[in-house]
Amino acid sequence: MMSGGALLLGDARLPTGGHTQSAGLEPALLTGLSPASIPGFIVSRLRTCVRVDAGTAVVGLRLLYAGAPLDPVVDAWCARTPSEVVQAASIEAGRGYLRLHQRLTGFATATPALPRPLAVAALAHSWDLSAAELARIICHDDVQSVCSAALKLTPCDPVDTVSWAVAAGDEADRVVTEVQGLDDPDDIPAAAAPEMELWQHAHGNASRRLFRA
Amino acid sequence: MPETPTRAMRLGIAGPVGTGKSSLIGLLCSRLTDRLQLGVVTNDIYTDEDARLLRSAGVLDPDRIRAVETGACPHTAIRDDITMNSIAIEDLERDYPGLQLVLVESGGDNLTATFSPALVDAQIFVLDVAGGGDVVRKGGPGIARADLLIVNKTDLAPYVDVDAARMVQEGTAARDGRPVIGLSRLDTKSVSAVCDWVLATLASYDAGTHTAHDPGPMAAHSHTQ
Numbered sequence: 001m002m003s004g005g006a007l008l009l010g011d012a013r014l015p016t017g018g019h020t021q022s023a024g025l026e027p028a029l030l031t032g033l034s035p036a037s038i039p040g041f042i043v044s045r046l047r048t049c050v051r052v053d054a055g056t057a058v059v060g061l062r063l064l065y066a067g068a069p070l071d072p073v074v075d076a077w078c079a080r081t082p083s084e085v086v087q088a089a090s091i092e093a094g095r096g097y098l099r100l101h102q103r104l105t106g107f108a109t110a111t112p113a114l115p116r117p118l119a120v121a122a123l124a125h126s127w128d129l130s131a132a133e134l135a136r137i138i139c140h141d142d143v144q145s146v147c148s149a150a151l152k153l154t155p156c157d158p159v160d161t162v163s164w165a166v167a168a169g170d171e172a173d174r175v176v177t178e179v180q181g182l183d184d185p186d187d188i189p190a191a192a193a194p195e196m197e198l199w200q201h202a203h204g205n206a207s208r209r210l211f212r213a
Numbered sequence: 214m215p216e217t218p219t220r221a222m223r224l225g226i227a228g229p230v231g232t233g234k235s236s237l238i239g240l241l242c243s244r245l246t247d248r249l250q251l252g253v254v255t256n257d258i259y260t261d262e263d264a265r266l267l268r269s270a271g272v273l274d275p276d277r278i279r280a281v282e283t284g285a286c287p288h289t290a291i292r293d294d295i296t297m298n299s300i301a302i303e304d305l306e307r308d309y310p311g312l313q314l315v316l317v318e319s320g321g322d323n324l325t326a327t328f329s330p331a332l333v334d335a336q337i338f339v340l341d342v343a344g345g346g347d348v349v350r351k352g353g354p355g356i357a358r359a360d361l362l363i364v365n366k367t368d369l370a371p372y373v374d375v376d377a378a379r380m381v382q383e384g385t386a387a388r389d390g391r392p393v394i395g396l397s398r399l400d401t402k403s404v405s406a407v408c409d410w411v412l413a414t415l416a417s418y419d420a421g422t423h424t425a426h427d428p429g430p431m432a433a434h435s436h437t438q
Contacts, residue, residue: 016294016296017296018294019283020282020284020286022284095300096300099296099300210283210285212284
């Protein structure tokens with residue numbers, strides 16, 4: 001059964017500024033990705049950057065439960081997320097979680113900024129989540145960020161976006177299975193999607209954007 | 214003794230698209246920058262257009278003007294999930310110790326968007342004569358209960374066939390005595406009236422006697438015969 005904390009983290013109504021994020025969809029559409037390709041875009045993310053983020057979050061959670069510093073896992077995530085623009089966007093999104101965490105529990109990290117997966121992991125730690133729950137949340141949030149942003153950027157029947165999320169379920173299951181046991185930063189998946197990352201890299205200079213990233 | 218605040222007052226500027234929110238902020242910055250430590254946060258529906266306009270106007274150090282994207286959710290960003298705006302304001306306060314007033318511009322949307330009192334201490338709702346003389350009568354939480362209602366661009370009234378004085382009068386009637394100012398940037402008296410209101414509100418905030426309140430969601434209303 002999902003814990004209450006896991007449900008909160010999986011709920012877009014949690015006040016962390018999630019509505020400002022498109023999980024790379026707006027940059028992709030601005031570059032010319034066809035809306036018909038969005039289901040494939042979702043799975044491509046699950047196979048690449050979401051795997052990295054989910055693995056990062058799980059290893060971060062283990063380090064937090066062990067009372068160990070997060071620096072090695074921050075380094076591992078940075079090595080797998082080369083664009084400084086994409087890094088900054090993730091750190092900015094992470095601040096929403098850190099601010100919520102700080103307001104709720106007084107949590108203050110020695111690292112002034114954490115990428116989003118580790119900011120989520122820190123809340124997951126406070127709320128006693130399991131590694132599998134956390135990995136599931138990282139996948140779910142990414143898929144749903146794309147789906148809800150699609151309704152703003154290239155409107156369609158919202159039922160269609162639910163069907164995309166359902167169809168991505170098997171790939172999300174594979175991510176959870178693959179990363180839930182990780183405890184070493186070196187073992188975090190290192191799959192990359194350079195073209196998608198380049199699209200996101202350019203988003204900082206986009207002149208008419210609705211979403212931060 | 215009322216408790217005195219330890220941070221800058223946050224003043225929200227809401228109102229429909231094109232009514233002059235950015236211009237009002239530009240005006241306030243140019244008039245108040247010598248007297249106050251100011252910061253600005255803009256919430257554009259599309260990117261950082263408003264922030265760029267204000268930066269290029271040269272009325273304030275560009276670094277004191279921060280833009281927040283709202284993911285096409287301008288209501289959410291100022292009302293139910295204020296996270297990104299709060300972070301932008303807190304960053305300004307961290308970067309500029311001694312900041313006294315932060316102006317937060319909503320992404321211009323429609324008549325129903327108002328700020329949460331968790332985000333701003335006071336708010337101005339801006340209408341303009343070009344939007345039509347009947348807008349005030351249509352009402353809404355911002356028109357009825359924002360701390361100040363501005364009827365902007367009164368100098369245009371003759372060209373759009375609107376009676377600006379009557380619009381101000383109807384606004385006053387709809388607001389149970391809360392203040393209304395008819396503003397034209399060409400009318401120095403009206404500009405001073407707005408600046409005076411901001412300074413008086415800030416003084417009350419600094420003295421710990423100002424209370425932030427919610428103009429409310431769309432009010433229930435009835436049509437009587």
